Amino acid sequence: MEPIRIVESRTVILPIENVDTDQIIPARFLKVTSKNGIGANLFADWRYDAAGQPRPDFVLNRPEAKDARVLVAGDNFGCGSSREHAPWALYDYGFRAIISTSIADIFRSNSLKNGLLPIVVPRDVHARLLAAPGMTVTISLADQTLALADGTATTFPIDRFARYCLMNGQDELDFLLGQGPEIDRFESTHQP
Amino acid sequence: MGIEKPEAGPRTLFQKIWDGHLVRPETADTPAVLYVDLHLIHEVTSPQAFTWLRERGLRVRRPERTVATMDHSIPTTPRGTDGKFKILDSQAAAQIGQLETNCREFGIELHALCSEGQGIVHVIGPELGLTRPGMTIVCGDSHTSTHGAFGALAFGIGTSEVSHVLATECLLQSRPKTLAITINGRLRPGVSAKDVILAVIARLGIGGGTGHVIEYRGSAISALSMEERMTVCNMSIEAGARAGMIAPDDVTFQYLADRPRAPHGAAFEQAVAAWRRLPSDPGATFDREEIFDADALEPMITYGTNPGMGMAIGASVPMPENATAAKALAYMGIEGGKPLLGRQIDVVFIGSCTNSRISDLRAAAEVFRGRKVNHGVRAMVVPGSQRVKKQAEAEGLDRIFLESGAEWREAGCSMCIAMNGDQLRPGQYAVSTSNRNFEGRQGAGGRTFLASPVTAAASAITGRITDARQLVR
Numbered sequence: 001m002e003p004i005r006i007v008e009s010r011t012v013i014l015p016i017e018n019v020d021t022d023q024i025i026p027a028r029f030l031k032v033t034s035k036n037g038i039g040a041n042l043f044a045d046w047r048y049d050a051a052g053q054p055r056p057d058f059v060l061n062r063p064e065a066k067d068a069r070v071l072v073a074g075d076n077f078g079c080g081s082s083r084e085h086a087p088w089a090l091y092d093y094g095f096r097a098i099i100s101t102s103i104a105d106i107f108r109s110n111s112l113k114n115g116l117l118p119i120v121v122p123r124d125v126h127a128r129l130l131a132a133p134g135m136t137v138t139i140s141l142a143d144q145t146l147a148l149a150d151g152t153a154t155t156f157p158i159d160r161f162a163r164y165c166l167m168n169g170q171d172e173l174d175f176l177l178g179q180g181p182e183i184d185r186f187e188s189t190h191q192p
Numbered sequence: 193m194g195i196e197k198p199e200a201g202p203r204t205l206f207q208k209i210w211d212g213h214l215v216r217p218e219t220a221d222t223p224a225v226l227y228v229d230l231h232l233i234h235e236v237t238s239p240q241a242f243t244w245l246r247e248r249g250l251r252v253r254r255p256e257r258t259v260a261t262m263d264h265s266i267p268t269t270p271r272g273t274d275g276k277f278k279i280l281d282s283q284a285a286a287q288i289g290q291l292e293t294n295c296r297e298f299g300i301e302l303h304a305l306c307s308e309g310q311g312i313v314h315v316i317g318p319e320l321g322l323t324r325p326g327m328t329i330v331c332g333d334s335h336t337s338t339h340g341a342f343g344a345l346a347f348g349i350g351t352s353e354v355s356h357v358l359a360t361e362c363l364l365q366s367r368p369k370t371l372a373i374t375i376n377g378r379l380r381p382g383v384s385a386k387d388v389i390l391a392v393i394a395r396l397g398i399g400g401g402t403g404h405v406i407e408y409r410g411s412a413i414s415a416l417s418m419e420e421r422m423t424v425c426n427m428s429i430e431a432g433a434r435a436g437m438i439a440p441d442d443v444t445f446q447y448l449a450d451r452p453r454a455p456h457g458a459a460f461e462q463a464v465a466a467w468r469r470l471p472s473d474p475g476a477t478f479d480r481e482e483i484f485d486a487d488a489l490e491p492m493i494t495y496g497t498n499p500g501m502g503m504a505i506g507a508s509v510p511m512p513e514n515a516t517a518a519k520a521l522a523y524m525g526i527e528g529g530k531p532l533l534g535r536q537i538d539v540v541f542i543g544s545c546t547n548s549r550i551s552d553l554r555a556a557a558e559v560f561r562g563r564k565v566n567h568g569v570r571a572m573v574v575p576g577s578q579r580v581k582k583q584a585e586a587e588g589l590d591r592i593f594l595e596s597g598a599e600w601r602e603a604g605c606s607m608c609i610a611m612n613g614d615q616l617r618p619g620q621y622a623v624s625t626s627n628r629n630f631e632g633r634q635g636a637g638g639r640t641f642l643a644s645p646v647t648a649a650a651s652a653i654t655g656r657i658t659d660a661r662q663l664v665r
Contacts, residue, residue, distance in 0.1 A: 017516040018398050018498050022630040027611040031265050031283035033239035033290050045632045050618060074516060076399035079432060079498070080630060082334040083237065084350035105368075105402055105434050106334060110350035159366065161222045172352075173248075176360040179216060179225055183253075183362055186215040186227055 001115055003169035007096045007139040009069035012059055015130050019073050020080035021107060025089045027081075038085060039092030060093075064134050069096045072129045076100070078107025078118075087111040097139055099146070101126050112162040113172060119146060125154045141167055202473030205439050206370050206405045209345040209470070213328045215362055223364040229327040231257055231357045232313045233300070235291040236264040236611075237332030241355035242294040252298040254361045259322060260295050261303040262288055263312045265611050268574050268601040277305055277602070284612065298358075311577020311603040314338040314545040318422065319579055321451025325440035325467040330357060335545045335627065336435075337428040341421035342448075343440035343470050345405070348429065368434050369479040371404040375412040377486035382661040384555070385420035386547060386625065386644035388412070388484075389427045390492035390502045395482065398500035401433030404480070407472065408438050412486035418447040419551045426546045427627050430499035439471035491659060494629050494642040495532055496520040501629075505647065505659050506533060523631055524639050525619075532641065532657045539622040540571040540652035541634070542645055543601075544608035547625035548576030550583050552645045557589040559649035559660060565597035566655030572599045572614070574606040598652065610635045623651040 029041040046058050054061040071090070077100040078086060087110045090098065097117040108118040117139060121129075128148060129135065138147045141163060147153040165172055203211070216225040231254075238260075245252070252258060265284040267277050279285040288305065295302035303309035309316060314335055317323040323339045329346035330336060332354045339346035353363055373392055393400075406428050408421075416424065421438050428436030445464050448454045455463045490504035497520040503510065511528035512518040521528060526535075542548070542556050553575060565571045573593045575581040581603055584590055590600045607614040608626035616622055616638025625648050629640035641657065650660035 015515070016519065017514075018500075020498065020628075020630045022628065022633050026632055026636065027264075027609045028636075030236050030611060031281065031287050033287055034243070035240055045636050050636070076402070076432065079398055080334065080429075080628060082332060082348035082350055084240075084332075084352060087350075102399060102402060104399070104432060106348055106350060106429075110352065113350065113352040159223070160220070161364065164221070172364055173356050173359060175222070176225065176356055176362055176364065177250075179360065179362065182215050182225070183227070183360060187361075190213075190227060 001169045001171065004096070004115055004117070004141055004166045006141070007069060007117060008136065009096070010134045010136050011070045011072045011099070011129060012065045012068040013130055013133040014059055014071060014073045017074035018076045018079055021078055021083050021086040022080055024078070024086040025083065030083060030085055035085070035088040035092070037092065038089045039094070042089040042093045067094070068134070069094055070099060070137055070139070071095050071097070072099045072126070074100065075102050077103050079104040082106045082110070084110045084114070087114045087116045091116050099126070099129060112159065112166065115166065117141065117166070119156045121146060121154055121156060125152060128152055202476040204370055204472040204476045204478060205343060205407055205437055205470055206345060207476070209326055209328065210367065212326070218367060223366045226328060226363050226365045228330050228357050228361050228363060229257060230259070230317070230322055230329045232317055232329065232331035232336070233258060233260045233354065234264055234313050234331070234333065235262050235287045237351050238294065238354055239287060239290045241351050241358055242298070244355045245358055250359045252300065252358045255299040257361060258300045258358070259303070259317070260291060260300050261310055261313050261316055262291060262305050264605045264609060266305055266604045267612055268604040268606045268614060271306070271602065275306065281613065308578050311579065312545045312548065312605055314426065315548060315576035315580065318342065318418070319451070319577055321448055321454030324448060324454060324463070325444060326470050330363065334429040335426050337433070338422050338426040338545055340425040340428070340435050340437035341418060342444055343437060343467065345435055345437065347435040369404045371401060371406045371433065372478040372481040373406050373408045373484065374481060375408065375410040375484040375486050377412055378415070379412055379486050379489060382646070383489050383491055384644040384646065385416055385423040387489055387492040388486070389424045390494065390499070390642065391489050392484065393427060393431045393499050394492065394502040396431040396500070398430065398498045399432045400500070401428065401431035404433050406433045406436040407478070408436060413438060414441065417551060418443060419549045422549070423546055427499065430627060440467045491644060491647055491661070493532060493647065493657065495524065495526060497523055497629055497631050499627065499629060499642060502642070505643070505657070506531065533659060535657045536621070536655060537569060537623055537641070537651055537657060538620040539616055540569060540648050541574070541607045541622055541624040541626060542572065542648050543574030543576065543606050544626035545576065545605070546627045547645050548574060548580065550580050552625065553580065553584050553589050554587070556645040556649040557592045559646055559653065559663065560596040560598060561592050563596055563653045565652045568655045569652050570599070571597065571652040572601060572607060574601040575603050577603045607634050609633070623648045623657060
C-alpha cells in the first residue's frame with residue numbers, strides 16, 4: 001500500500017444520514033472474486049437508472065464532482081453489512097477520505113485497511129462543509145488535522161496503530177504475523 | 193476456558209471473554225491481539241482473502257478452527273431430478289467454485305451445496321454445536337452477532353480481517369464499550385423475539401449502539417428459547433453494535449447437549465461447569481444501560497429504509513423530521529401520519545439468518561394452516577439450513593406451506609440479500625422476516641417492511657399488512 005501523508009482535494013457533498021453499505025455497493029455486485037474495477041458500481045442504484053443511464057441529479061454525475069477525492073456525508077456513514085467491497089469501491093472510484101459526524105464501526109475498520117481515511121468531525125465543522133460544496137480541504141494524517149479553505153481547522157481522532165500503518169504503507173497482517181511466538185504460547189494453554 | 197481474572201472486581205460476560213482471549217493486551221501504540229476460537233467463512237467475502245494468502249505464500253494457521261459453507265449467492269430454487277442445483281449465474285458459479293478450491297487447498301471443512309450440513313452460516317454454526325459459550329467467533333458477515341445468543345463474543349469482520357484470521361487465528365482489536373439492554377417482565381401473546389429486537393433498534397436508532405457490545409438481560413430475555421435469543425442477538429448490528437450477547441444458562445446447555453460438535457459425556461459436564469462462570473458478576477458495571485418493559489411491547493413493523501425506522505404495527509407512520517426521513521418515506525411511497533395496517537403488499541419473504549429456524553417456520557405454519565395465500569401475493573418460505581428443511585418436512589410444514597400456495601425453497605440467504613436471483617421487482621412491497629429494509633436490499637427499487645414470521649404469514653393470507661392477532665380462526 002502507498003504511504004499516505006496528505007490528502008488535498010475538493011469535496012463532494014452527500015448530505016444523507018445512515019448511508020448503508022448496500023447503497024455504497026449493492027449486493028448483486030458482490031459476486032466477484034477480486035476487487036479490480038469495483039468502483040464502476042459505486043452507488044450504482046443512485047448513479048444509474050434502470051436502463052443503466054447516469055441520473056443527472058446524483059451528485060457524482062455532476063461535472064463539479066470530477067476528480068474530487070473527499071466525500072462529505074451525513075451521520076453514521078457506512079452502516080449495515082460488513083462488506084469490504086464498500087471501501088474498495090470508494091477507493092477504486094478515486095475517493096481517499098470520507099468525512100462525517102460519525103462512521104459505522106466495521107466500515108471504519110475496513111476503510112483503514114484500504115487507504116481510505118474515515119474522518120469524524122464536530123457538527124459545526126460538518127455544517128461548514130455541507131454549506132460549501134466543492135470547498136478545498138487539506139487532511140494531514142501526521143498532524144491529524146483537517147483544514148478548510150475558509151480558514152477553519154479541526155483535529156480528528158484516528159486509531160494510532162492504523163495511522164502508523166497508513167503513514168508508512170504497512171500492512172496490519174505483517175504485525176500479526178510477527179506475533180507468532182506469542183500466539184504459540186497462548187495456544188499452548190488455551191482451551192476453547 | 194481461559195476466563196481467569198487478571199484483576200480483582202466484578203466483570204461482565206464480555207470482559208471475561210475478552211480477557212480470556214488476549215494474546216497481547218492493548219498498549220498505547222498497538223491494539224489488542226485477540227485470539228479467535230471459531231472462524232466461519234462463506235463464498236462472498238472470502239475469495240480475495242485466500243488470494244492474498246497465496247500471493248504471500250501463507251498457510252491457514254488453524255484449519256480445524258475454520259468452517260465454511262455456501263449461502264449468500266447460491267440458488268434456493270428446487271434441485272433438478274439429479275439432486276443437483278443448476279447455477280445459471282456464471283459469476284456466482286465461479287465464486288462457489290472458488291470456495292470449493294480454497295477449502296480443498298487449505299484443508300478447511302466445507303458444508304457444500306447439496307450436503308446435509310449446508311445452510312446459512314449463522315444457522316449451521318449453532319445447529320452443529322460449533323457455537324459454544326465463552327468462545328470468540330468471527331465471520332465476514334455482520335450478522336455474526338447471532339452467535340452471541342450462546343454467551344459467545346461474536347462479530348462481523350471485513351475481508352482483510354478474514355485474511356488476518358486465516359493466517360494468524362488472531363485479530364487486532366480495540367476494546368469496545370459495553371451496553372446493557374435490560375428487558376424485564378413478560379411478553380404478551382403475539383409478541384415475538386423479532387418484535388423485541390425491532391423495538392430495541394427503534395429506540396436506540398440505527399447508529400445508537402455504535403462502538404458498543406450489547407448484553408441483553410432481564411427476565412424477558414431469560415424466558416426466551418435459544419432460537420428466539422438468536423433472533424435478538426442477530427440484529428444487534430442493525431443498531432450499530434459490534435456484537436450482542438446473552439448469558440449462558442440451562443436453556444443454552446440443554447440446546448447444546450447432543451449437538452454433533454459439542455463436547456459429550458464427562459467433557460460436556462466439565463464444559464458446563466466452566467460455562468456457568470461466564471455470566472456477568474453481580475455488581476459488574478456497563479458503560480451504558482437501557483431498560484425496557486416487556487409487557488408494554490407490541491408486534492412491530494418497520495416503515496422506512498433502515499431497521500431503526502420501526503413502530504408498533506397498529507401505529508401511524510411518524511411525520512418525517514428531516515430530509516433523510518423524508519427521502520425514506522418518498523422511497524417507500526408512504527405518508528407520515530397514516531397507518532400501515534391494511535396496506536396492500538406484493539411479496540412475503542419468510543427466511544434469513546434472523547427468522548428461518550424451525551420455531552420460526554412452525555409459527556408461520558400455524559398461520560398458514562388451512563388458509564390460502566392471497567391471490568395477489570407471492571409468498572416464499574426459505575429454511576435456514578438443510579437440517580431445518582428436513583425437520584420441517586418431517587413435521588409436514590412443507591405441505592402446509594405448499595397447500596396454502598406458498599413456495600417451499602432450498603436453504604440459503606435468498607431474498608434477504610437478493611444476490612441469487614430471488615428478488616423484488618422495482619416498486620414491489622414485501623413483508624419480510626429478514627433484517628434489512630435498506631433501499632433496494634431485496635432487489636433494486638423494491639420496498640421492504642420488516643416484521644415477525646407471524647406478521648409476515650398473516651399478511652400473506654390477507655394480501656395486506658396485518659396484525660396476526662386480528663386474524664380470526
